[in-house]
Amino acid sequence: MSPPIASHRVLPTLNQDGTRRWIRPRLYPGKTWRARRVVAWLLMVAFVALPWLELRGKPLILLDVVRREFTLFGTTFLATDGVLLMLLLLAIFVGVVLVTALVGRAWCGWACPQTVYLEFLYRPIERLFEGKREQQMELDKKGPNLRRYLKNGVFLLISVLLGNAFLAYFVGSKALVHWMTSSPSEHPQAFLAMAAVSALTFFDFAYFREQMCTVACPYARLQSVLLDPRSLIVGYDARRGEPRAKGKPRPGVGDCIDCNACVAACPTGIDIRHGLQLECVACAQCADACDSIMDKIKKPLGLIRYDAQQSLETGGQGRVLRPRVLIYTGILLALLIALVLVAATRGSAELTVLRGIGAPFELRDGLAQNQIRIKVQNRSRETQRYRIDLLDAADARLVAPENPLEVTAGAQRSTSVFVMVAPNRLSHGQRPVRFRITDQSGARVEAPYRLLGPEGGQP
Ligand code: SF4
Ligand code: SF4
Numbered sequence: 001m002s003p004p005i006a007s008h009r010v011l012p013t014l015n016q017d018g019t020r021r022w023i024r025p026r027l028y029p030g031k032t033w034r035a036r037r038v039v040a041w042l043l044m045v046a047f048v049a050l051p052w053l054e055l056r057g058k059p060l061i062l063l064d065v066v067r068r069e070f071t072l073f074g075t076t077f078l079a080t081d082g083v084l085l086m087l088l089l090l091a092i093f094v095g096v097v098l099v100t101a102l103v104g105r106a107w108c109g110w111a112c113p114q115t116v117y118l119e120f121l122y123r124p125i126e127r128l129f130e131g132k133r134e135q136q137m138e139l140d141k142k143g144p145n146l147r148r149y150l151k152n153g154v155f156l157l158i159s160v161l162l163g164n165a166f167l168a169y170f171v172g173s174k175a176l177v178h179w180m181t182s183s184p185s186e187h188p189q190a191f192l193a194m195a196a197v198s199a200l201t202f203f204d205f206a207y208f209r210e211q212m213c214t215v216a217c218p219y220a221r222l223q224s225v226l227l228d229p230r231s232l233i234v235g236y237d238a239r240r241g242e243p244r245a246k247g248k249p250r251p252g253v254g255d256c257i258d259c260n261a262c263v264a265a266c267p268t269g270i271d272i273r274h275g276l277q278l279e280c281v282a283c284a285q286c287a288d289a290c291d292s293i294m295d296k297i298k299k300p301l302g303l304i305r306y307d308a309q310q311s312l313e314t315g316g317q318g319r320v321l322r323p324r325v326l327i328y329t330g331i332l333l334a335l336l337i338a339l340v341l342v343a344a345t346r347g348s349a350e351l352t353v354l355r356g357i358g359a360p361f362e363l364r365d366g367l368a369q370n371q372i373r374i375k376v377q378n379r380s381r382e383t384q385r386y387r388i389d390l391l392d393a394a395d396a397r398l399v400a401p402e403n404p405l406e407v408t409a410g411a412q413r414s415t416s417v418f419v420m421v422a423p424n425r426l427s428h429g430q431r432p433v434r435f436r437i438t439d440q441s442g443a444r445v446e447a448p449y450r451l452l453g454p455e456g457g458q459p
Helices: 031-052 083-103 107-110 112-130 133-142 148-173 173-181 186-210 211-214 261-265 285-296 309-314 323-344
Strands: 061-064 069-072 075-078 232-236 304-308 349-355 363-364 367-378 386-391 397-399 403-409 412-421 430-438 444-452
Touching: 031 061, 031 148, 031 285, 031 323, 069 112, 075 083, 075 430, 083 107, 083 323, 107 112, 112 133, 112 148, 112 186, 112 211, 148 173, 148 186, 148 349, 173 186, 186 211, 186 232, 232 309, 261 285, 285 304, 304 309, 309 363, 349 430, 349 444, 367 444, 386 397, 386 412, 403 412
Parallel strands: none
Antiparallel strands: 061 069, 069 075, 232 304, 349 367, 363 367, 367 412, 386 403, 386 430, 397 412, 430 444
């Protein structure tokens, strides 16, 4: 039985019968494409290099999800830096909203790793093995063949490298080098993670491709609320192009000669002449294609161009500074100022006090003994010796095997301490106290804790 055929418009990456429609864009190396290529090469170097570079002895970027430590440009944020992280995430969110309101999906077309790697690394390799658009489409009809196998072999190799480069953001360059230079049997879980990320990278760039932008990425879905008629988009000037007519330009018709070059160039398979669509990643490959046609037929360039929807429709100039842009800018500035202030007033150490493993307390010699884990994160740039004190409990005894506790710059250490207290000094089996650490400069950090003992105050 033949599959049902859709009678309405389907995704550009599908055929009407639901099978995959492979997009084989024709390359028009116009001025925008050449500028994007320069940006893309710089970004590719940056994407790979960032986790390997250090600032003040720390990685430029390390998102250690397992230990819940996030290092950005030499500053480490802990999970306990809730306010800072919240301000940072809000600033990033408002920044994205502001940039989108101003320049539309410029991020997608110019800087997103998906576009950068696909258009300027994988596709050039594909053209090297399989030739231009028409030759690639021929190969699609023929099915599996040697050239495609060889291309996929190279894709796999690159995907392993890129997958590992991506992993470095989360595990750090040192761990990655160790994993790569030692036997998988020494770290089977890490090896599995490396293999999975490499396989996903290969799947994405060899098979899934533009569907990441058109189906999976949530940013495209937000377009309709983030853009306004004055945002910069890639658009078709219908006032100039219509009524379109095939053949040579002639009086009474628009400048569009319906050559379909813009459609053939589009890496997401859409026709920009139908207006702004969710699938458009603002790469302007259609604009380069159309410019090359306009050049041939001796018409002004820019029938498809970066412009505001409002300008395309009216021919006027769009205002860049408008209320929503000013409001977003104000919010972003306020968030950035708050972020700097909170970061500047953040203590040079982080103190976490946790209950020890096992029973909450033990009774020894008539005293309730609490075992407590003291965790100290040294945020300063020097090794520090932290003196540990127990406050609000002069009648309790603190026993700390390592006091002061030495912690190297930027590192974190834990130590176990014991607090002995008479049960009759507790109220209903509890007593709030505070722990304090003091470094050599006298800077102090405190954290609350609750001592426990038998209920009723009797051993
Ligand atoms: S319509 Fe033009 S700008 Fe949009 S994705 Fe296609 S080629 Fe790129
Ligand atoms: S490339 Fe230009 S002239 Fe050709 S169909 Fe597209 S808009 Fe019309």
